[in-house]
Amino acid sequence: MADTGALLEVEDIETCYGLSQVLFGLSLSVRSGEMVAMMGRNGMGKTTTIRSIMGLTPARAGSIRFGGMDVRKLASFRIAQLGIGLVPEGRQIFPNLTVRENLVAASGNRLGSADPWTIDKIHALFPRLDERGSNMGNTLSGGEQQMLAIGRALMTNPRLLILDEATEGLAPLIRDEIWNCLSMLKARGQSVLVIDKNIENLTRIADRHYIVERGRAVWSGTSAELIAEPDLQHRYLGV
Template sequence: MKPLLSCRGLNAGYGAGQVLFDLDFDIEAGEVVGLLGRNGMGKTTTIKTVVGLLKPMRGQLLFEGVRIDALPTDAVARLGIALVPEGRQCFPNLTVREHLRAFADVRHGGPRRWTPQALCELFPRLAERSGHFGNQLSGGEQQMLAIARALSTHPRLLILDEATEGLAPLVREEIWRCLEQLKHQGQTTIVVDKYVDRLVRLADRHLILERGALAWTGSSDALDADRGLWSRYLGV
């Protein structure tokens, strides 16, 4: 069986400035994978390239064996890749209810069907705020909405870029519990997050980037056991 996502010899950057150098990795269906590295090492560039916001200089991206690196962003999304972007990017003039209805899509065949009711069960705070506009929500509520909005498209691959950044500890833990539920339900996920101690309890495997290249890959157990990797590549 082909990997859900394959990256082969990926090089990417901005203008003449190259950021990614010959990345090679696979993401298997049902895996949760941590994408790690210090700031400026290429994590967000990798994500932008996967979702079609940035075209690679060289190399290939394949989704179930089909090349996607030349596709526009909307076509990549229609294949079932959903991004929860850094900064949440909720619409200030749409209510919670309208966000979930506007993005709802059932064509991707994700691991479960996310109705508005199911999303509100996952995030009870959204049920309480269903009539509130995006700009009336707290930062934590906006993050819950951003994740729920992505799930409403029934993604086959969910990508979260700094989903717990800037959140209070209790809200952050609520997000982690949500991601654990998604893992148990078989949701394939790539997570970028600075809280490595929490991520090793969630992810199956990790990819560490250093200056745009893949410096290390291995299991959560292996990463947890080698704190030298944390100080060398993660600044922890």
């Protein structure tokens, strides 16, 4: 069922790597100002969904609409220019640029935000990036790199922020900092699509959730509905 009020609308997409099909008619949507979580065990198609949205691994069927525009066949850089900021799995910051240069390289306000992100605002969100401003990207800890990857994506002033494995592999204190950041972004009205495994934090701040199993969205609902179904969590999210 199409969500006519959606900022991002993914409908019945099918995506393959060569002859291996990964997504089988997957659908999801994100409305403006909404935080939506995508959950599921490893290898179920979550990252492939993100890659399909961004045009990195184009879907061979179905539709992907962003801001009312069909983007399924657009080049990745065109999709990014429309206002999607990606924090990819593995962070992929520029290792031979300083922290400040990483942020400046991504800065832009193509869509004319009235309250755009600036380096000062990123420093207020992540004070550690201010402290490490002259350090090269490859000297940062994993947590600092994740902060930088989020800051870099925000510097593009995206209409939609996508985070693939937002807190995976991070120390507990850094995880808390990332979750606090996401709470602040939600309060600011930022639209967010996030992949993570922390059900407790996701149900605390996300509006809706999709569970992905073998390339399909097998369940969707609100935080309250997910909390009320522990059997569902065990079936699709348990190790």
